[in-house]
Amino acid sequence: MLTITHTHEAGTIIEGTAKGDGTAAILKANRWRWGRSISAWYVPNSRDRLPQHHVITRTAAALEAAGFELETLQLDMTTRSTAEVEAAKAERQAARVDALDAKAERKTSRANELWQKHERDVASLPEGGEPIKIGHHSERRHRNAIDKAHNSARRGIDALHEAEEAARRAEAAAHTTSARYNPVTVANRIEKIAADIRRWERQIDADVYDAETGYRPATEEQKAKRAAHYAPRLDEMRDQLAYWQQVRDDQIASGQATGYSPETVKKGDAVKIRGTWYKVARANAKTVSVETPYSWTDRSPWAEVQDHRAATSGS
Incomplete structure (x- = not known):
């Protein structure tokens, strides 16, 4: 008996599968992945999002067609606030950093142990680089000692590389949350969410295609139906927009981000972008155009103006 569940916090998960029961091939074909930490199959990128109905219904149909009994689809449409989602992400990331730091420490300790073992193996070789005495009773022992030192060196080098990679991953993970809140990244995210909201709102009023008459304006009933259908997603995006806009406002107020715009920057002024000063050619609504040594101008988002x-x- 299989059950597909979805919550905003946990994402979309299927329960009741067993190794070798034949569900794996179906789930893989429908883009599900096995989560080792949760010991269950899940839909990637479904956490902190509304359920992807097309993936769920397609998977359910494929499982039932293969003879599996699907008990229920338990899809919770309740969403958490963006503030709760971001706090949970930061908490998970902090836990991941701690785990990677511990792993890097274990790998480094192991590499040191193996390299010390290699140094002992080298110390056991004949002094002064004495050559192998072919045919002598010591030949086999000498060759074995060389092989032993060579193998321990290889293991030590491999362990050192693993330790360096673990440390690199831990370092990268430690900067993930701060990178997510980089002022330019926040400003770009606000633009994207706002654009997505406008796109979804246009869908509500979009014309309807009729095979006989072509496109015609949607009726009020059709618009109301669409509005109800898109409402959960639009509510979620509007909450995201409000959250990130507040983050940007706070960054501007604290001086962490700049808030330049056409109201504060004019043609002929100078702006600093990515560490270089440029003369302003045009102050556009969303970007600033700057002069270059060539026959064209370059444009940058206002968030990149430092x-x-x-x-x-007279200038």
Whole structure:
């Protein structure tokens, strides 16, 4: 008996599968993955999101067609606030950093042990680089000692590489949350969410295609039906937009981010972008165009403007 469940916090999971029961091939074909930490199959990127109904219904149909009995689809449409989602992400990331730090420490300790073993193996070789005495009773012992030192060196080097990789992953993970809240990244995320909201809102009022008459305006009833259908996703995105807009407002207030715009920057002014000063050619609504040594101008989002100097009179 299989059960597919979805919650905003845990994502989409299927319960009741067993190794070798034939479900793995079906789930893999429908883009599910096995979660070793949760000992269950799950839909990737389904955590902190509304359920992907097309994936769930397609999977359920494939399982039933293969003879599996599906008990229920328990899909919880309740969503957590963006603030709760972000706090949970930060907590999971902190736990991941701790785990990777511990792994790097274990790998480094193991590498040190193996390298010390190699140094002992080298110390057991004849002093002064004495050559192998072919045919002498010591030949086999000498060759074995060389092989032993060579193998322990290889194991030590491999362990050192593993330790370095574990340390690199731990270092990268430690910066994940801060990178997510980078002022430019936050500003870009706000633009994307706002664009997605406008796109979904346009879908509500979009024309309807009729095979005989072509496109025609949607009726009020059709618009109301669409609005009800898109409401959960739009509510979720609007909450995200409000959260990230507040984050950006706080960053601007604290001086962590700049808030330059066409209201504060004019043609002829100078702006600093990625560490270099440029003369402003145009102050657009979403971007600033700057002069270059060539025949064209470059554009950058306002969030990338690090500093500003107003043009002096006569310049």
